[in-house]
Amino acid sequence: MSIARFWRETPRRYNLGGSKCTMCGTVYFPPRAVCPTCAHHRESIGKMEPFQLSGDGEVFSYTTVHEPAEGFEMQVPYVLALVRTVEGPVLTGQVVDLAPEDVRIGLKVRATFRKLREEGKAGVIHYGYKFAPAEDLPNRPPGRPRGAVGAPAGSESDRAAA
Amino acid sequence: MRDVAVLGVGMTKFGELWDRSFREIGIEAGLQALVDAKLSSGDLGALYLGNMASGSLIDQEHIGPLILDYAGLGARHLPAVRVEGGGASGSLALHQGYLAVASGLYDFVVVGGAEKLTDVPDATGNQITSSAADHEWEVVFGGTLPALWAMIARRHMHQYGTTREQLARVAVHAHEMGSKNPNAHYRNKVTLEQVIGAGPVAEPLGVFDCAPLSDGAAAVVLGPMELAHKYSERPVRIAASAVACDTMAVQHRRDVTTLDSTVLAARRAFEQAKRAPADVQVAEINDAYTISALLALEDLGFSEKGHAGPDFEAGRFARGGEVAVNMSGGLKAQGRPFGAVGVAQVVELVRQLRGEAKDRQVANPTLALAHDVGGTGATSVVTLLERAS
Amino acid sequence: MDAGIVSYGAYVPRYRITPAEIGRVWGADGEGMGQSLNVVRKSVPAPDEDTITISTEALRVALVRGAIDPQQIGAIYVGSESHPYAVKPTATVVAQAVGATPNLTAADFEFACKAGTAAIQTCLGLVGAGMAKYGVAIGSDTSQGAPGDALEYSASAGGAAFVIGRDHVIARVERTLSYTTDTPDFWRREGQRYPSHSGRFTGEPAYFRHETECARRIMEAAGTTPKEYRHVVFHQPNGKFPQRVGKQLGFTEDQMRYGLVTPYIGNTYSGAALIGLANVLDHAGPNERILVVGYGSGAGSDAFDLTTTDAIAEFDRSYGRPVQSYLDSGVELSYGVYAKYRGKIHMGGS
Numbered sequence: 001m002s003i004a005r006f007w008r009e010t011p012r013r014y015n016l017g018g019s020k021c022t023m024c025g026t027v028y029f030p031p032r033a034v035c036p037t038c039a040h041h042r043e044s045i046g047k048m049e050p051f052q053l054s055g056d057g058e059v060f061s062y063t064t065v066h067e068p069a070e071g072f073e074m075q076v077p078y079v080l081a082l083v084r085t086v087e088g089p090v091l092t093g094q095v096v097d098l099a100p101e102d103v104r105i106g107l108k109v110r111a112t113f114r115k116l117r118e119e120g121k122a123g124v125i126h127y128g129y130k131f132a133p134a135e136d137l138p139n140r141p142p143g144r145p146r147g148a149v150g151a152p153a154g155s156e157s158d159r160a161a162a
Numbered sequence: 163m164r165d166v167a168v169l170g171v172g173m174t175k176f177g178e179l180w181d182r183s184f185r186e187i188g189i190e191a192g193l194q195a196l197v198d199a200k201l202s203s204g205d206l207g208a209l210y211l212g213n214m215a216s217g218s219l220i221d222q223e224h225i226g227p228l229i230l231d232y233a234g235l236g237a238r239h240l241p242a243v244r245v246e247g248g249g250a251s252g253s254l255a256l257h258q259g260y261l262a263v264a265s266g267l268y269d270f271v272v273v274g275g276a277e278k279l280t281d282v283p284d285a286t287g288n289q290i291t292s293s294a295a296d297h298e299w300e301v302v303f304g305g306t307l308p309a310l311w312a313m314i315a316r317r318h319m320h321q322y323g324t325t326r327e328q329l330a331r332v333a334v335h336a337h338e339m340g341s342k343n344p345n346a347h348y349r350n351k352v353t354l355e356q357v358i359g360a361g362p363v364a365e366p367l368g369v370f371d372c373a374p375l376s377d378g379a380a381a382v383v384l385g386p387m388e389l390a391h392k393y394s395e396r397p398v399r400i401a402a403s404a405v406a407c408d409t410m411a412v413q414h415r416r417d418v419t420t421l422d423s424t425v426l427a428a429r430r431a432f433e434q435a436k437r438a439p440a441d442v443q444v445a446e447i448n449d450a451y452t453i454s455a456l457l458a459l460e461d462l463g464f465s466e467k468g469h470a471g472p473d474f475e476a477g478r479f480a481r482g483g484e485v486a487v488n489m490s491g492g493l494k495a496q497g498r499p500f501g502a503v504g505v506a507q508v509v510e511l512v513r514q515l516r517g518e519a520k521d522r523q524v525a526n527p528t529l530a531l532a533h534d535v536g537g538t539g540a541t542s543v544v545t546l547l548e549r550a551s
Numbered sequence: 552m553d554a555g556i557v558s559y560g561a562y563v564p565r566y567r568i569t570p571a572e573i574g575r576v577w578g579a580d581g582e583g584m585g586q587s588l589n590v591v592r593k594s595v596p597a598p599d600e601d602t603i604t605i606s607t608e609a610l611r612v613a614l615v616r617g618a619i620d621p622q623q624i625g626a627i628y629v630g631s632e633s634h635p636y637a638v639k640p641t642a643t644v645v646a647q648a649v650g651a652t653p654n655l656t657a658a659d660f661e662f663a664c665k666a667g668t669a670a671i672q673t674c675l676g677l678v679g680a681g682m683a684k685y686g687v688a689i690g691s692d693t694s695q696g697a698p699g700d701a702l703e704y705s706a707s708a709g710g711a712a713f714v715i716g717r718d719h720v721i722a723r724v725e726r727t728l729s730y731t732t733d734t735p736d737f738w739r740r741e742g743q744r745y746p747s748h749s750g751r752f753t754g755e756p757a758y759f760r761h762e763t764e765c766a767r768r769i770m771e772a773a774g775t776t777p778k779e780y781r782h783v784v785f786h787q788p789n790g791k792f793p794q795r796v797g798k799q800l801g802f803t804e805d806q807m808r809y810g811l812v813t814p815y816i817g818n819t820y821s822g823a824a825l826i827g828l829a830n831v832l833d834h835a836g837p838n839e840r841i842l843v844v845g846y847g848s849g850a851g852s853d854a855f856d857l858t859t860t861d862a863i864a865e866f867d868r869s870y871g872r873p874v875q876s877y878l879d880s881g882v883e884l885s886y887g888v889y890a891k892y893r894g895k896i897h898m899g900g901s
Contacts (some may be wrong), residue, residue, distance in 0.1 A: 036689075061316045061317035061320070062316060063309050063313050063366075063367075064362070065309045066365070067306065067363045069289065069301055069305060069309075074598040075304075075597075075598055075599060080304050082317075086203075086239075090413040090414070091299075094297060103498045114387050114597075114599040115598075116303065118486065127603065128302070
């Protein structure tokens with residue numbers, strides 16, 4: 001795909017930069033310019049603020065893909081899931097580092113950073129989020145955001161998601 | 163707004179039409195419909211053409227005038243408009259044609275749908291058609307149309323106890339009906355064991371849970387109801403044409419196991435026609451994936467939420483059941499030429515309402531429903547067709 | 552030196568392959584090869600992993616453990632001999648992915664297996680000079696040996712990230728010293744897919760000479776002897792070489808216990824000594840002295856004389872996996888799947 005088209009989404013694809021409606025508090029990923037759900041639809045224009053997801057969530061549904069999307073041929077069969085994040089938004093992403101037969105609805109997962117696809121052997125490499133099982137991992141220490149996306153509010157990476 | 167009638171129908175065979183080009187199949191369907199309507203081309207006001215991806219599939223955009231030209235109507239300088247809504251392109255075009263006639267702007271229009279999918283390799287065809295899903299937030303991450311529908315299926319099974327066998331029944335039924343349809347892409351019957359034992363595409367969906375990539379075209383001629391009897395012995399009235407949209411990506415749906423677009427399109431259509439699901443005797447619904455059919459039956463109001471699987475197993479949607487569903491063989495067996503699907507649904511239902519469906523004929527239907535879906539449900543179109551008295 | 556290690560994290564991909572399985576394909580005594588190299592299994596990256604993703608995962612762990620604001624990072628250097636791009640930095644992707652951009656300097660380092668330790672030295676200089684609050688040094692690789700070559704039995708994937716700073720230092724760097732010569736023991740020419748090596752020449756004149764000389768010189772400069780170190784970490788292209796170097800220098804098995812990780816994950820090249828150091832830090836208490844001697848072909852050694860501080864007792868290692876879990880776990884692959892994952896199968900087409 002177009003380099004610019006992918007590149008401009010890197011704050012989202014690398015760092016899970018979403019947005020939050022300051023009128024009703026709902027969190028969205030990818031970020032939205034207007035709140036689709038709250039009663040303040042019109043008033044929310046210009047009042048959506050950047051919000052970074054932690055990358056923690058659980059599998060809401062999943063499939064094991066045998067006929068792959070373009071660029072995923074080397075990973076067949078791969079698990080694709082709808083992941084409900086702890087902040088609310090549901091994301092579509094691969095679940096890696098787990099045998100397909102061990103994936104289940106409710107599995108706790110955590111965002112990980114992987115190659116999404118390559119533009120052939122000579123082209124650019126696109127990176128972004130996938131999910132890995134988190135159940136056997138220690139919990140995130142309280143008050144400590146993920147290094148991945150954990151730039152404090154107002155920092156450069158936060159603003160980049162706006 | 164005035165009442166609109168379907169005056170003529172036509173369609174090509176669906177399937178692998180290796181020796182026929184996009185323009186050839188488009189014209190064949192359109193001319194069939196014109197002849198069926200006993201209409202002179204001089205009566206036509208406009209052409210609406212449903213097509214999803216001609217640019218990617220055959221390197222040809224701007225296909226409205228192309229079809230008009232090769233249909234021999236170039237010199238008449240009619241307006242020709244292409245309409246795109248993923249897999250629902252055909253019925254969206256029908257909606258536009260319906261509005262044009264209902265408004266009084268044109269008296270007679272041709273609505274066509276055409277797609278040529280076998281001019282690219284299967285993998286390319288799958289990649290191109292997956293662009294009906296959200297490319298940036300689903301496809302980039304490994305999503306395909308069957309994979310996204312498979313996640314809907316898995317959730318439906320989890321929430322409602324829908325079984326693998328119930329999904330498979332949808333395919334068995336489709337092939338059973340396809341065997342009676344000379345235009346169908348697949349005319350072979352399949353068993354439950356074959357469906358369940360087929361190779362996986364995106365679990366729990368296997369090869370037989372997924373409609374094929376087909377070539378094909380279909381067309382209808384629409385005109386005002388008040389003039390219908392002049393052009394057709396058995397005109398069919400469009401009792402309602404309703405469209406509803408939803409979030410592009412499955413991940414953003416209110417409920418992953420419900421197509422709100424279908425719920426809303428159906429509600430609007432039944433309100434417009436002042437009818438209810440129980441009044442429908444025959445329906446063509448989206449069964450692009452076996453799970454799509456179960457969702458449709460629930461979201462259209464034919465089954466309670468979560469009950470479509472058992473209801474299907476119980477034979478409620480067989481020929482002779484409460485609602486005879488997909489007598490054409492559906493997308494699964496009749497075929498899935500994306501932009502042609504919605505128009506072909508109407509072709510089948512008009513034939514049913516006229517009593518011309520031969521081996522597939524349902525006994526004396528009066529109200530029929532067509533249900534077309536784009537992508538994973540971002541667009542749904544519901545059309546109600548009524549036998550004109 | 553008042554700068555030191557503030558935080559760290561390691562990452563090793565999930566897949567493993569055994570020397571026996573590799574030998575089975577090439578008609579060689581793989582098991583015997585594994586025993587002579589002291590490599591039980593080696594790690595294999597998934598097809599969607601590379602030096603960039605491994606570096607990012609390791610650094611993310613380090614940033615959470617150290618509660619470090621990525622915007623305070625002044626430099627990121629990634630040492631590797633398997634940067635995914637020949638031209639276009641690994642470090643910029645890593646910087647973006649951890650939220651450290653744009654107010655920092657970033658670059659890729661290459662010095663065979665010691666590019667990561669060279670990055671630590673550079674960070675020590677930057678931080679020591681007050682040019683950066685935190686400097687990040689990463690050693691990470693997804694190394695390949697040519698199919699059937701002896702290197703294939705050990706070349707693996709993994710990495711570790713170290714945050715260098717002056718506040719809340721958990722391991723103070725007392726001293727660092729390097730020993731560098733022009734020694735052509737191992738190389739990869741531009742455009743070549745797999746590295747070449749000079750066989751047994753990689754031993755005495757290359758690895759052993761540089762490791763022992765560098766270790767002796769730093770101890771001499773520090774006025775220390777082996778017994779003053781609680782832990783020692785050597786570069787570990789296999790499991791045997793570091794054991795032999797340790798013995799030559801007078802270190803005991805116990806001192807090498809945590810620093811030797813190659814037998815269980817293979818040779819992670821730029822990651823090797825650093826994952827060993829990460830494992831040592833996983834187990835270390837306050838006031839333990841650590842000697843680290845990295846080695847890179849071509850050739851050079853970087854030595855570090857470290858002492859853990861009281862802060863390590865408070866340091867929260869609970870986020871991310873301990874190195875031990877990578878040594879203990881993994882999913883074994885057949886050679887066929889390994890070859891597919893590593894791009895060793897000619898796929899045809901364009």
